[in-house]
Amino acid sequence: MPVNTDESSVDHSTGTKIGNDENRNGNTDSGDLPINELFYSLQGEGVLAGTPSVFIRTSGCNLRCWFCDSYHTSWEPTHAWLSIEDIIEDVQSYPATHVVLTGGEPLIHDTSVELLDRLAECGYHTTVETNGTVYREGDIDLASISPKLASSTPTPERAPTGDGEWIESHEARRLDIETLATLIESYEFQLKFVVTDSDDLPEITDLLERIRAVTSTQIRNTDVLLMPEGATRSALDDTRETVAALAIEHGYRYTPRLHVDLWNDAPGT
Template structure:
């Protein structure tokens, strides 16, 4: 499948009215962050404005796949499952205006909704937890990081675009000011820490809401048990050393890289 060049979803037409390109919809345990372990229904939209080389949901970014669902149908699907927590994720769910309609309807029905976002887009909507994952320089796709095939060519084209878009201080500050939040950084090793500290200093200057160290989560890079075994120990040590919070990736520990987990 060719790598997608568009932030949204290429090659398909949205039906009329509020609808979202849905890649997956399933119930599982929240695997990451402050609510790790909480039974949740995941609504995963397709389409992203970034192209992290390590994206663990490449079927929503590099090679987006989906079925268009009316927002009302998404709500019905959520209601047919047990959890009262919902995670709206992607891709980048806030690239879609219709995500606001979905969030409003879920809020009206009393769901607690976490939005997993890369922090480059702010929308006004009822969000119970903004799980913001700013992308560090180590996320930028380069031909060396995604060798082989069409992704290598796409990485060449996306490198500059990704680098220019990955941090938007205004959007980050607005998300932090408007919503309960967690700042979740995917960390490979100690080289990532100075950049996290630098971004935090700039954000603390830009945002009027306080950012406590316990709101800053370090998450080991790795979408498979094998890779997590390499990264989790050193990322836990970094959290301890710098006073940040460590977050596991429970779903990888439990189910490795199985879909719909």
């Protein structure tokens, strides 16, 4: 089913980006979930990289990472309100059995649980992309947990707004060890870290030690994925080899950003 778009929206052959704060009937703020875009592509990151997938991107986030590659779900949220049934109908229009629920931070919305339960009833395998600060009990086949390091903090030099207004709240929220441990204990998981350079590795090592100290669930080094920072090919060119070398050195997994390598920063990929 096609979705109405605004002037910033792009139909990238396999999906549609959503811009208006309306549902399909033209009503404002009515619907089950704020959806920024829903599209069909390849999973670009993690253990399922390369898997044909339907992406459901919710709008809204409790963090403000300066390098966020979905700017219009966090810094300047845009969305349409869609019902669970409309979302399911859209998902079923694509030839995929894997669905990625992402954001923003999809677990800030309690209705995400209802959507995940409905997707499970329909036979879909689901990955939830989460920053690890919110826990909800639902049908999640893979929790793709991406804890945010200190290098994510939107300082005045790095933040899109340029004035550092989000520093305090981002720092206060970006890590929750108990919630991270609960997610790991509850679901099949991968821990995915956005890495810029070797300065990030001591923090990753320390964070893993802190999580391992409060959970009985084994966290293998191969459950830890290092992903190069960069939302464009040129940016990845600056970090890819460095991060791959760090993964080899520390025994962690390296994950590409396949969608960036293939389509650069095009929407709907």
